[in-house]
Amino acid sequence: MSTRTIQGQKNLQNINQASKDGIGGSPLRPDGNLKVKGEFAYSSDMWHEDMLWGMALRSPHPRANILSVDISEALKVPGVYAVLTHEDIPGSKYYGLEIQDQPALAIDKVRYHGEAIALVAADHPETARRAVKKIKVEYEVLTPIVTEEQCLDPETHGYVHEPHEYKSHGYGNICHEQKLVSGLGVTDEVRALADVIVSGDYEVGMQDQAFLGPESGLAVPAEDGGIDLYIATQWLHVDRQQMAPVLDLPEEKVRLTLAGVGGAFGGREDLSMQIHACLLAQHTGKPVKIVYSRDESFFGHVHRHPAKMHYEHGATRDGKLVFADCRIVLDGGAYASASPAVVGNAASLGHGPYVIPNVKMHAIALYSNNPSCGAMRGFGAVQAAFGYETQMDRLAAALGMDPVELRQLNAMAEGDFMPTGQQIDSPAPVAELLQRVKDMPLPPPLDTEHLDVRQIPGALSNTSHGEGIVRGVGYSVGIKNVGFSEGFDDYSTARVRLEVIGGEPVAMVHTAMAEVGQGGVTVHAQIARTELGVEQVTIHPANTEVGSAGSTSASRQTYMTGGAVKLAAEAVKRALIEKGRRRYGWTHHDITLVGGKVVSESAGPLVSMVDLLGDEAIDLTREHHHRPTVPFDKETGQGFGHVQYTFCANRAVVDVDVELGLVKVVELTAVQDVGKALNPLSVVGQIQGGCTQALGLAVMEEIIVRDGKVRNASFTDYLIPTILDTPPIPVEILELPDPHAPYGLRGVGEAPTVSATPSIVAAIRNATGLALNRIPVRPEHLTTERPGEL
Amino acid sequence: MEFLRPATWDEALAAKAEYPTALPISGGTDVMVEMNFDVHRPSAILDLNRITELTEWTNDGSVVRLGASVPYARIIDELSGPLPGLALAAHTVGSPQIRNRGGVGGNLGGASPAGDAHPALLAAGRDVFVEAASVRGTRMIPIDEFYVGVKRNSLAADELIRAVHIPVADGPQQFSKIGTRNAMVIAVCAFGFALHPKNGTVGTGIGSAAPTPRRAVEAEEYLQGVLAERGLWESGDLLGAEVIQKFGELVKAAASPIDDVRGTADYRRHSLAVMARRTLTWCWNDYSKQIRSAA
Amino acid sequence: MRVTFTANGKPVEADDVWEGESLLYVLRERVGLPGSKNACEQGECGSCTVYLDGVPVCSCLVAAGQVQDREVRTVEGLTDENGELGLVQQAFIDAGAVQCGFCTPGLLVQTDALLESDAQPSDNDIREALSGNLCRCTGYEKIMDAVRLASARKCAGKAESE
Structure with a gap:
């Protein structure tokens, strides 16, 4: 069987790149060259004779x-x-x-x-x-079962899956459920401790990952009967x-x-x-x-769970939170997908990055005849953040407090306890993130003298020459877990090989990590350089010949597979030094690898790696397991459920045409603690991209489903932000190391997607005075809704 | 399916006569979407790209004869003087790449109520004509008789659009469009407005808020009446909030929009009124300035 | 039907082309130029942008039969004969404007066209010119940086050669 994939040869082979940059530098992507030449073969580019x-x-x-x-x-x-x-x-x-x-x-x-x-x-x-x-x-x-009421009344409306078919712990049309009670829970006595109580019902529409590369692939039958x-x-x-x-x-x-x-984002x-x-x-x-068309892509993958949420928060007169009572209903659609994990996140993170002595939470995912929902960047935490951050603004208004100060007053910090009972045992600089984002300079006011319509709501659609435009500013902060939680042994495997090629020591890194654009391959090469003191690193194509790398999701790959590459590279390093000790009888205790040499910090260079290796290759594979977690108790939600937490704070500045309901985000600032920025350029790119997807959810992105039917399965009607919708995104990075993580790093990708949406909606509220309890905010919401109780 | 590639206009007409169900394609920005998404499988595709005269325009000083395939990008670059409303509308079409290919002929052929050119063409006055031709001859279809239903026009099966005849602007023109994104968006609704001081009329065009593009006739008549009665054409004096408000209300009343995924009927009516007020204000301010600077 | 045209300066020929096929399909599946990308096939993303007779267009919206005897230049044609990266290509890598890279080919062609017509565009000009090219990964900030960088290098290069 010929396997001549004429398109796909180049990146299905090793990609080599030389650089001096180890971790903390920003070397260029090893796959960048192929990508800008149009020679990087995506799954839809695969081609085979006779296919x-x-x-x-x-x-x-x-x-x-x-x-x-x-x-x-x-x-x-x-x-x-x-x-x-x-x-x-x-x-x-x-x-x-x-x-x-x-x-x-x-x-x-x-x-x-x-x-x-x-x-x-x-x-x-x-x-x-x-x-x-x-x-x-x-x-x-x-008749499809599509509303919460229909789903929760199967006697009348029927079952999406017959109960005898259930493979989950679900019941009725509930696919998964998680309750949580901490402190005294929320009782009448607890409510009485609060001077001020605010409550609200919030709704999040169904967002799509809308990666640009459609679902696609090439299956080739093999002679051994396999594929x-x-x-x-x-x-x-x-x-x-x-x-x-x-x-x-x-x-x-x-x-x-x-x-x-071509992008993934959970989809x-x-x-x-x-x-x-x-x-x-x-x-x-x-x-x-098979290559999906864009419309088929909307039917072919799961989406972000739409949510309906009820939140009630109580606080003392001076702004200290007393309790939070939350109910989060996620529509999981027809099949379970990642619904259990999404419910787990919503329940355990749904109170936000705040210290709240008494919490009651109930999160469920429904089975319905709507499109299936599952993983999307920030899963579970994104929906909840819209609820709790809106509540914080509302509470601040009720108390007559500054919304940032209210958040800072209640912000969690290292040593505090989550409502799950888990103690935060690494930096959690929530108050500092908020302070820094608040302290960043504001953009200049709209220059109405020299107006360029491209800068204002409507842009080239020429809807305003300055009329009706009001500026607003909003703040938010969010929390997300990193890695797979609730007792899942979320390991990654890496193989590192060190050998001499062309007279130079070359490290090869082989993992099954899915590089979806995030830059994992760049970071793997940096880690190999740092640990092995080489410049030449080769990235082996990812495949199933090596052990699992886990998923490229949950902000986990740099932590998990990066950690595995570090372990494998350290093992190779030890083996090489051991080889030297055996050969040369070294007794130094300070041997390391630098610049292609084996070096004693006290005695200087000992031997070149080329000479030490000779014709031999050192080829070792290691697994990286994060510290164990446990499932949350089903009734109380208690348990050491998450590996790591990550936080981002945002400030949004918007211009709203209040007569037409059109929005232009003027600036979206982000401050995030990343523990250690292994590649600062990529870290900033992740944060800016995450903020932009959050912007989409705030003001335009929604799969519109009516009676179970998708109405806008195209890029004509499912709109994602263009470059004219996306503002400058200044980013400030904090690096407070997490002692439990490789290099002290903290997962990056999701936190901004969790936190940025509420800041944009808060800014629109600030401009309009409207309540805006549903996202995405559409123009008609801004022109027909009555001013809210802010 | 056949792919027909006439080299001349006469060959194109002959082909269309022979294959009346052939789908003409020029920029392809609508036709190819339907092909790619399996919406449409015509018996034949009739490619007009080889007929270069369709990408040419002429201006005799009073009327621009705009070839059906002149791309929007060139309308913006070359015709924003004589056709300011259409040039503004052209600037809202799709993306730069789409504007490099699409032209007014395609908008007219598709006759979608959301086509961006329509409100500008309607506002440009009642002397806008679509030059339609067939082997039987050429006829000039007044723009007001062109749109006959949702995505239906008054072309006969054997006719092709050769050009559009549009009077050169003799007063300010404006175009506004609502989209739920700040670029590359199909109109939720749109409004074109023009002042025609030479004959003392005004033009309006409503897009995406009725089964066809349409004008707001009562709004036009009301405003023409006010301008004439108060001698405002001559004085250029302020219109006053009441007139502007009333004009907006009449434009709103002229629409018969529906709720769909792009927006609600109520929002469309509301935003039409706002756009009508704003475009009228912009045009009148410009006109007043002209009058005052001439005085 | 048979379609013959020039792609990146070389004559190409495709046989048995279905009449409803797009230029994008012919490039990707028939003549070995898969660099132009198939993200939406409705002119709403710009990933398939190519030059057609020197004008950037969405190749998904050009019928294959329409390119007979015409000239097409794709992302593969932005690299010089020796495989050296073009100025815009290098700037996109250097600025970190490439993540998943699926939007990159279209952005490169569109940016190349922008800088050909205006070597020193303002930020608003850049945003307008690239408003038909969706990117889902970067948030566009690094893309703005890349275009500014390419512009600066292009102007510096011009100044040097003058």
């Missing part, structure tokens, strides 16, 4: 029984090689990230709009499209773990190689086309490529 195109038939109904599927006409289309339904699946028919509740192809019923029912493989995408349209499905359309899949994903090994049983193959015969990933944590392409490849014996 077929795969495509799925998807349900137009959110809830229906499938009475029959007739594929006969589709099979007759010239150029069609296979048409498959669930009956053609050789192994297990279900898969899932945490709960195996999702059929690889619908079985007798569909539970959401867009659920895949059948697959076609054909010689051209257009042939496949024509064939898909010829598959005849007879549906018995049922090779070139894929864009966040976690190769968990993909394989879910795929192998469905394909009825042992895991070692399902080999995955990471192709270029690639679940499977999309992986099983489908492999099923078609198994069936036809030919390589099969």
